Amino acid sequence: MKLRCKSKTKEGMSCSREAGESGYCHVHDPVRLEARRKAAVDTRTRAKPLNEVIEVLTATCEARGWASEVVSIDNKDYRHAALKVSRYVDTGSQQVQITGFVRSRSMEG
Numbered sequence: 001m002k003l004r005c006k007s008k009t010k011e012g013m014s015c016s017r018e019a020g021e022s023g024y025c026h027v028h029d030p031v032r033l034e035a036r037r038k039a040a041v042d043t044r045t046r047a048k049p050l051n052e053v054i055e056v057l058t059a060t061c062e063a064r065g066w067a068s069e070v071v072s073i074d075n076k077d078y079r080h081a082a083l084k085v086s087r088y089v090d091t092g093s094q095q096v097q098i099t100g101f102v103r104s105r106s107m108e109g
């Protein structure tokens, strides 16, 4: 007879997946959970410097009342991102939107 996982689902029901050697299924295995948690922390650590750059650019735009939007981010190495920055200029008769892109050189095709 196959063993059932010892864990419970989010709804509080017994997990119905088949248990491995640990007594837990592949989702609830504590060793795997720890590995996933660690991978998430590693990603956050690697992404931090780029996120700081994006934060500074975004805050600078915000301080000027300009709109900014992250259009692409390098989710592999966390070294490049592209932002779209726009502002409205009053020409007297109408509001004109001026848009620019901020991106690292290596992202240019």
Ligand SMILES: [Zn+2]
Pocket (backbone or CB within 6 Å): 005, 006, 007, 008, 015, 016, 017, 024, 025, 026, 027, 028
């Ligand atoms: Zn389970």
